[in-house]
Amino acid sequence: QDLEFRSLLANLPENMKVVPPSTSKTGGGVLELQKHLAIDNDKDLDKLKLGGTDKIFIHSRAAGKHGADPLVLHIGSAQASFTLDLAKLNPGKVADAVAEVLENPKIGKIGYDIKSDMKLLKSLGIQLQNVAHDVLVGAFLLNSLMRAQSLTDLAEANLRYEGPAFEDLPTEDFMERGGQFIAVIRELYESQFHALSEAPKLVKLAREIEWPLTPVLADMESRGIKLDVKYLKKFARKLEDSISDLEQTIYGHADHEFNISSPGQLADVLFVKLNLPTQGVKRGKTSFSTAASELDKLRGLHPIIDLISQYREVTKLKNTYVDTLPEMVDENSRLHTTFNLTIAPTGRLSSADPNLQNIPVRTELGRNIRTAFVADSGNVLVSADYSQFEIRIAAALSGDKGMLEAFNRDADIHVETAALIYGIKPAAVTKDQRYSAKAVNFGIMYGLGPHGLSVSSGMDYGASKDFIDKYFQIRPSLKKYIELLRSQAEKQGYVETLLGRRRPTPDVRSSNFVVREAAYRAAINHPMQGTAADLMKLAMIEVAKKLPDDAHILLQIHDSLLIEAPTKKAKKVGKILKDTMEKVYKLPVKLKVDISTGKNWGEL
């Protein structure tokens, strides 16, 4: 009915369903629909004609995750579009019909979330070449604060589309509206092409980073990483025993059973039943906080505190990782994450379902989970970590002489910072002094203030203020740089990374102090976190090009890459990684990458 002759179509044989060019009324806007043909039997595949074009538009749907069990492929040029019923068509014949176009590096591919299309095509044995534009990523580059990201959201916001949603459609409707999908993607592309013409840095960022990164991420997600499920199940039983013991001891101290995982019930036990002091303990909306930072203030007052901390650590590991990850492996015991490109305004990737960017490493107990991530037989895992990545970038962006000099002679930046602040020689810096300096080196990049430092360090407010003042005395360029960012956020309305990735800063003009200051801190952090993210992406593209065919990037964790490679090639791969990553971009600061190799991730 959108096209006004649905009933006519319904009475035609499938292969006669040719819809002529038309316009589709969609409320305020009008979609320019091209001639469209649905193909659901192999002999009609020869009707698929996309020749004589340098761009094609695609969109697809699969029943399974990561492109498994493909259902539909919409594919179109500026003149005509086609819908392939992949459930009915022979996969080999589909591949024969479309590979010439999809694998042709001279024909640019344009879509919405092309990474998903690429994974579907991979499952058909098709390696899509030449990502020319992704309207999801394009919209995000133009406004990285954009949260409404569905195709319908984009069409409504940019094309004045007011028709029915494109999401949550029965497959039948998804197929029937192929012409509309292609038309919306084409019109969003045209709209973004125009908008980007006024932001040449974003065009370059897209062309040199986001588009070439897309196939790299699709490969990483499709390949997955092997999990030793047996090992984790054994670890689960250990944790279970530990949890039972902790529970019984905690109930003993409380004199009754309660749900330790309920912050409300726990607060009741601590502050009412056991009468522990609430002075200096943070208040939440509902009750006194029982967060780890608050339990620290009560440690030593009662043996139950330490038990609760242990209970939290063990149940966190068991519920979030040990019990969950084995449920998510494929038939080859491999885990497939999804790397999202359009969540973090700084340009970082995020990882979800499962999140493989937050696998524990800090505690001995937690590191057991990393041990369960293993190389396939005959292979090893190779990790490559940028050392002090964001702080080095802070030095480069601010041009701070002291920091640049320290990094360029490979000094320990936290020791150097402590020595300057305390006015002593680096060799005389104590562990505590280094620890304080480290907290500030990191904190400054997040817009840390005296209050925050006092809360996290235990120093009083005055001492914290002195410490930060001294810090800026020894890093004057960094202070100036932060002031510049605050001013840019306010006067220009956005801040940007070295490569021009923008973050709009509307909230620095908020009348609410909390909202306004939070916006300034995000603005300060953006160029450092974002430049690191940009350079890591660039490194991934280069690494993927240079690795031998039997070595593969599996994961990216912001400043590190995890690679799976044949044991025999581990050394060679390590060299490629270190060399490529350290030289990724010409900066006034040296970049340093540490390489490590092992059979599992816990060894690295």
Next chain:
DNA sequence: CGCTATGGCCAC
């Protein structure tokens, strides 16, 4: 039962 808010905590 699914959705949302809250408190909490894992990573960089």
Next chain:
DNA sequence: AAACGTGGCCATAGCG
């Protein structure tokens, strides 16, 4: 009221 940035996910609790 909060005071340190970027994420994702867990259990609990309340609601319709």
